[in-house]
Amino acid sequence: MSINSTTKKVDSVTVIGLSGKITIGEECKHLRETIRGQLSEGTKSILLNLGDISYIDSTGIGELVSSFTSVSRQGGQLKLLNLTKKVHDLLQITKLVTVFDIFEDEAKAVKSFGSTQA
Amino acid sequence: MAKETIRVEITLESNLKHVELIEVIAQTVAKQCGFGEDGLHEILMAVHECAINAICHGNKEDLQKQVGLSLSVHPDRLEIRVRDQGKSFNPNDVPDPLDKENLMKPAGRGILLIQAFMDEFRVGRCENWGNEVIMTKRLPSPSQPEKGGVGREHQ
Ligand SMILES: Nc1ncnc2c1ncn2[C@@H]1O[C@H](COP(=O)(O)OP(=O)(O)OP(=O)(O)O)[C@@H](O)[C@H]1O
Numbered sequence: 446m447s448i449n450s451t452t453k454k455v456d457s458v459t460v461i462g463l464s465g466k467i468t469i470g471e472e473c474k475h476l477r478e479t480i481r482g483q484l485s486e487g488t489k490s491i492l493l494n495l496g497d498i499s500y501i502d503s504t505g506i507g508e509l510v511s512s513f514t515s516v517s518r519q520g521g522q523l524k525l526l527n528l529t530k531k532v533h534d535l536l537q538i539t540k541l542v543t544v545f546d547i548f549e550d551e552a553k554a555v556k557s558f559g560s561t562q563a
Numbered sequence: 564m565a566k567e568t569i570r571v572e573i574t575l576e577s578n579l580k581h582v583e584l585i586e587v588i589a590q591t592v593a594k595q596c597g598f599g600e601d602g603l604h605e606i607l608m609a610v611h612e613c614a615i616n617a618i619c620h621g622n623k624e625d626l627q628k629q630v631g632l633s634l635s636v637h638p639d640r641l642e643i644r645v646r647d648q649g650k651s652f653n654p655n656d657v658p659d660p661l662d663k664e665n666l667m668k669p670a671g672r673g674i675l676l677i678q679a680f681m682d683e684f685r686v687g688r689c690e691n692w693g694n695e696v697i698m699t700k701r702l703p704s705p706s707q708p709e710k711g712g713v714g715r716e717h718q
């Protein structure tokens with residue numbers, strides 16, 4: 446499997462750092478299970494750091510959208526941090542830049558969740 | 564190099580595990596054409612999406628079926644064809660993933676990406692096969708090689 450994730454807590458925000466690829470198969474499954482795990486623990490504020498993601502395919506983009514939807518359904522927020530140019534271009538082509546809140550600075554991103562979210 | 568044409572054709576069992584091989588072959592030929600890092604990445608993504616569609620939608624993951632890849636280098640363009648053994652499909656009937664009502668759908672963006680990364684995308688029928696997706700990309704001009712490209716004079 447070519448994806449790895451690390452999780453840390455910054456204030457009330459869970460920052461998930463992903464590295465590798467988000468592509469069809471095991472990689473997408475890993476992302477889905479990571480998000481599901483966080484939601485089951487009651488996490489509401491998730492910041493996905495995609496800085497070390499080299500490659501996302503259409504299935505991976507779909508997985509990001511599904512993650513966004515499932516976090517929102519639980520009353521939470523999922524935002525994106527540190528997109529590479531390639532990944533940013535993909536979100537531009539698919540018009541998902543209009544859907545996701547995208548940040549380049551972790552501190553700013555964390556702050557944007559506000560203090561009411563847990 | 565100018566008049567020489569490279570033509571590579573392979574046929575594989577319609578299995579998702581072969582997608583990587585298809586990608587590697589396409590990348591190798593594309594490198595020969597002088598594409599730089601960005602061009603190679605775009606070709607990789609287009610071939611990846613196309614092969615997965617052929618295997619999943621065209622052949623419905625039936626391992627008895629086959630997927631075909633053909634790469635032809637023309638003086639001005641690289642042409643890539645991906646064949647499956649499935650029922651015909653018309654890309655014009657596919658919902659537009661950029662429509663507001665489709666924006667949050669979990670799928671339906673593969674063809675959009677192929678169209679964004681390649682200069683041409685069309686779907687036809689291929690005798691003894693099923694669908695044939697034809698994608699082309701203009702070769703980088705040799706006088707202004709794309710950044711990171713392999714100079715064609717080295718061949
Ligand atoms: N080779 C094929 N044979 C039959 N139908 C196809 C083929 N390729 C694409 N399609 C049809 O076109 C639709 C759109 O394909 P596209 O790759 O854009 O999205 P998708 O495969 O549904 O989802 P994803 O975003 O994960 O790629 C598919 O759902 C399928 O109905």
Ligand SMILES: [Mg+2]
Nearest residue numbers: 503616673674
């Ligand atoms: Mg697809």
